[in-house]
Amino acid sequence: MTPIRVALVDDDAMVRTALSMILGGDPGICVVAQAPDGREGLRVIAEHSPDVVLMDIRMPRLDGLSATEELVRNGSASKVIVLTTFDADDDVMRALQRGADGFLLKDTPPDRLIEAVRLVAAGQSILSPSVTSQVLESVRGAARPGADPSRSVARDRLATLTGREHEVARAVGAGWSNAQISGELFLSVATVKAHVGRILDKLDADNRVQVAIIVHQADLDD
Incomplete structure (x- = not known):
């Protein structure tokens, strides 16, 4: 190797x-x-x-x-x-x-x-x-009412995802690895990787950490 x-x-x-x-x-x-x-x-x-x-x-x-x-x-x-x-x-x-x-x-x-x-x-x-x-506390502070519209913007961005992609994005936001997502959502690791790739593209994110930030901005109170 x-x-x-x-x-x-x-x-x-x-x-x-x-x-x-x-x-x-x-x-x-x-x-x-x-x-x-x-x-x-x-x-x-x-x-x-x-x-x-x-x-x-x-x-x-x-x-x-x-x-x-x-x-x-x-x-x-x-x-x-x-x-x-x-x-x-x-x-x-x-x-x-x-x-x-x-x-x-x-x-x-x-x-x-x-x-x-x-x-x-x-x-x-x-x-x-x-x-x-x-990181999460910084996201929470930015998303509190009166701070800025980051929560609504994040939810609009997540709305571009399919139902399955949204599930995978939330798992990424929880810090799960591809293997963990595979086991929890009953998907192959290859399928998870494909979903993550599409999520990165749709959210215009450079990496999984940025996806996690968007997820937490959108769903802090859920």
Whole structure:
């Protein structure tokens, strides 16, 4: 099996070394590039086309959120996991809104980090458990009466889905994996993947996390 190709973009050389040792110890993962800032990161990502990028937020020259946004805008196929010491609400939401496929803290256990790389490479999204509640609380705050029309807008977007797609979207919003959705809804994993692909297209979402945000915006009180 071809190893998952990973790039590390972080201004701390010790962090890059530690991540390289953790990931490099897994035979299914290969670290193919490293960079000390967002600008250099974009260069090595373009050169090596990694499957997954571990991207720090606070870096010189170009921060990780801006670099992620530029990757998405340029149509890069590389998946991005934002990896940071901080779990500030604004950072989490900005990372997801700019197209990141996951958000993990740097104190994430090695086995969880490896699992996250595998999941994101397979097309899923991942959040540290400690920041999941922050994302949902931010969504709740935005959807309270008088804040903005995000709830009605989210419901209008979900209304474009078929009944089965709506069920799958709600399962994605609950954080279920494709295998879990398959078991709960009595669908094959291939069928679930097809549904998720259509949901992403219809909702104009970049990843499963953005689908989850839309679901929670729409159904907070249900």
